[in-house]
Amino acid sequence: MKVVSTNIGKSVEINYHGQIEKTGIYKYAVDQAIFLGKEDVVKDAVIDRRYHGGADKACYWYSEKHYAFWKDKFPNLDWNYGMFGENLTISDLDEGDIKIGDVFQIGNARVQVTQPRQPCYKLNYRFDCNSMVRRFIDAGFPGIYIRVIEEGEVRKGDELILLERREESLSIREVYNLLYESSKDQLKLEKALSDPALAVSCKRDLNK
Numbered sequence: 001m002k003v004v005s006t007n008i009g010k011s012v013e014i015n016y017h018g019q020i021e022k023t024g025i026y027k028y029a030v031d032q033a034i035f036l037g038k039e040d041v042v043k044d045a046v047i048d049r050r051y052h053g054g055a056d057k058a059c060y061w062y063s064e065k066h067y068a069f070w071k072d073k074f075p076n077l078d079w080n081y082g083m084f085g086e087n088l089t090i091s092d093l094d095e096g097d098i099k100i101g102d103v104f105q106i107g108n109a110r111v112q113v114t115q116p117r118q119p120c121y122k123l124n125y126r127f128d129c130n131s132m133v134r135r136f137i138d139a140g141f142p143g144i145y146i147r148v149i150e151e152g153e154v155r156k157g158d159e160l161i162l163l164e165r166r167e168e169s170l171s172i173r174e175v176y177n178l179l180y181e182s183s184k185d186q187l188k189l190e191k192a193l194s195d196p197a198l199a200v201s202c203k204r205d206l207n208k
Helices: 064-073 122-126 132-139 172-180 186-193 200-207
Strands: 003-009 012-016 019-023 027-030 034-036 059-063 088-090 103-106 109-116 144-150 152-154 160-164
Touching (some): 019 122, 109 200, 186 200
Antiparallel strands (some): 109 144
C-alpha cells in the first residue's frame, strides 16, 4: 500500500435544507507533505469535533480502488481525490485486511488503526444525493480512522509498513458490519468491546 494523494480542506459554508452550516468535508489534493498531529492533520479544517478529529480520529484514510465503484454510480461528478473527506488516499487499502490496532509506519509518522468511518449527513450534500449515507453504508467501503502514536510528515508515494498486528483483533470490515447489521454476532461484539485499540466513540455506538 502506498499514499496516492495527500488531501486537506478549508472550512466551507453549505446550505443543507435551509440550514447554514460549516463543513470540512471538501478536501483536495496538495503537492506538499501533510503533517499528522496527535488530534488532526495540521492546516486541515476540522469543524465538528464531536465526530471528527481527536486522538482516536486524527486522520482519515480511503482506498483509491473504491473510487472506480463510486465513479460508476456518479459519472457526472467532478472527481478528485479527497472526495470522501479523506486526508490520505491509499492504493490497495482493503478494509477486510486491516485490523483494529494495526500499527503502521507511514512517512516519518507511526500510527494505529482505530475504527471504520461512520458516515454523516454531510456526505449527502457532498454528493448531491439524499441517499448517499445509506448507499455508503450498504457499499461496505468505509475507509479507516487512525490515532497518531508518533507525529510526522506524510507525502505522496510513501509506503505503509506494517509494524505490529494482533491476529485476534477484528478487521475494519467486521467492526463496520457490527455497527450496521441488525443481528449482531455476539462473540464478535464482545471481542470488539474488549479491544483496547478500538476507538471509544465506536465502542459507545456498538453498546447502543
